[in-house]
Amino acid sequence: MVRRPALRKPASLKPGAWKPALARLPAAVTTLPGRFTSRLHDERVASLLGIALGAGVLVSFGTGLVSHFMQQPAGWTRWPSRPVNLYRVTQGVHVIGGLATVPLLLAKLWTVYPRLWQWPPVGSLAHGARRLLVFALVGAALFQSVTGVLNIGYWYAFGFFFTTAHYWTAYILLGALVIHVAGQWPRARRAVMTRPQDAVGRRGFLLTVAAASGAVALTTAGEAATPLARLAVLAPRRPGNGPQGVPVNRSAAATGVTSLARDPGWRLTVTGRVTRPLTLTLADLRALPQHTARLPISCVEGWSVEATWRGVRLRDVLHLAGVAGDARVRVESLERHGRHRASQVDPPHWHDPLTLLALGLNGAPLALDHGYPCRLIAPNRPGVMQTKWVHRVVVW
Numbered sequence: 569m570v571r572r573p574a575l576r577k578p579a580s581l582k583p584g585a586w587k588p589a590l591a592r593l594p595a596a597v598t599t600l601p602g603r604f605t606s607r608l609h610d611e612r613v614a615s616l617l618g619i620a621l622g623a624g625v626l627v628s629f630g631t632g633l634v635s636h637f638m639q640q641p642a643g644w645t646r647w648p649s650r651p652v653n654l655y656r657v658t659q660g661v662h663v664i665g666g667l668a669t670v671p672l673l674l675a676k677l678w679t680v681y682p683r684l685w686q687w688p689p690v691g692s693l694a695h696g697a698r699r700l701l702v703f704a705l706v707g708a709a710l711f712q713s714v715t716g717v718l719n720i721g722y723w724y725a726f727g728f729f730f731t732t733a734h735y736w737t738a739y740i741l742l743g744a745l746v747i748h749v750a751g752q753w754p755r756a757r758r759a760v761m762t763r764p765q766d767a768v769g770r771r772g773f774l775l776t777v778a779a780a781s782g783a784v785a786l787t788t789a790g791e792a793a794t795p796l797a798r799l800a801v802l803a804p805r806r807p808g809n810g811p812q813g814v815p816v817n818r819s820a821a822a823t824g825v826t827s828l829a830r831d832p833g834w835r836l837t838v839t840g841r842v843t844r845p846l847t848l849t850l851a852d853l854r855a856l857p858q859h860t861a862r863l864p865i866s867c868v869e870g871w872s873v874e875a876t877w878r879g880v881r882l883r884d885v886l887h888l889a890g891v892a893g894d895a896r897v898r899v900e901s902l903e904r905h906g907r908h909r910a911s912q913v914d915p916p917h918w919h920d921p922l923t924l925l926a927l928g929l930n931g932a933p934l935a936l937d938h939g940y941p942c943r944l945i946a947p948n949r950p951g952v953m954q955t956k957w958v959h960r961v962v963v964w
């Protein structure tokens with residue numbers, strides 16, 4: 569129920585003097601309570617959008633958890649190295665699906681905003697609690713959308729670390745959503761199940777929202793699905809753009825590793841819980857059996873590109889050094905600072921014959937920006953964990 573406020577008018581105005589001015593405003597800005605002109609602010613539209621939005625949030629939450637626990641493995645997580653493209657799919661769905669829910673969220677907010685302007689703001693304790701929940705829900709949903717969009721746009725305008733904030737806010741969003749759905753379910757069900765008697769243009773409105781959502785998905789999907797690459801006008805990274813046909817997130821120059829990576833004195837060392845510590849030159853690595861793997865780089869920011877990698881199997885190098893089958897491994901970059909300078913490789917991944925210390929990409933030696941002289945590439949793994957400019961392998 570929208571309760572009408574007691575409008576307080578300035579003394580200088582005659583009663584009703586504001587009405588002509590109000591009439592000249594476009595419909596969407598006539599936000600004075602009780603004067604919402606569109607009949608689309610109704611339960612049926614709100615319910616249908618809510619159902620689509622709820623499904624979108626659930627999918628984003630599930631795929632987001634996968635991404636989080638792949639990057640920060642917990643004691644109970646044991647990620648398989650196959651299917652090769654699993655992370656590519658879950659993260660593509662997370663980012664592209666997340667973007668596609670933004671038009672739904674905006675449409676839903678537009679549909680229900682008259683209720684947000686209720687007066688008085690709090691009627692009773694229960695009413696206050698309900699409103700608090702709605703504000704948590706709306707706030708968390710907007711926060712996730714805005715930080716997600718800024719992050720994939722590489723615009724770190726916020727002063728907090730994106731993944732931590734985005735991760736914890738997801739629980740607030742899900743919690744508020746569950747309570748909200750539990751409370752609204754009977755009404756939403758009724759609104760959706762009863763055939764409307766009036767025609768207020770709901771179908772046109774909902775189709776427009778669906779088209780907007782589809783257009784967002786279509787113009788970003790090309791960052792993960794190569795045949796759609798030319799349509800990916802909204803994607804910050806596209807397949808084919810970059811040295812050797814693969815995009816670069818962080819270049820050697822930006823990372824400050826150029827001279828170390830080009831140094832002929834570069835060695836790969838294997839240390840820690842090994843029976844034979846190794847120090848290998850690039851020529852030593854090239855002299856080991858070389859293998860080819862067709863694997864994607866699947867960036868957490870949604871873009872992904874498949875490429876042909878060539879190099880030495882990580883497991884061959886580890887067997888040379890003499891490691892236990894359950895050993896945990898960390899590959900370390902020449903990069904001294906930066907969040908992505910090292911990554912952990914658990915047994916399912918280092919045992920996989922497709923996991924390479926790559927020396928070549930798409931038929932040529934690895935370009936400096938792709939991790940020359942040596943980078944990790946493994947199946948079913950976030951791009952941030954495909955460490956470039958590797959110079960040390962630590963076993964424990």
Ligand SMILES: Nc1nc2c(c(=O)[nH]1)N[C@H]1C(S)=C(S)[C@@H](COP(=O)(O)O)O[C@H]1N2
Nearest residue numbers: 815816817818867901908951952954955956
């Ligand atoms: N040492 C190091 N490795 C890194 C990064 C980095 O910043 N430093 N970026 C990672 C990220 S976020 C991605 S998506 C991939 C990109 O690999 P590419 O530049 O070869 O496409 O490399 C990963 N490896």
Ligand SMILES: [Mo]
Nearest residue numbers: 867868951952
């Ligand atoms: Mo990435």
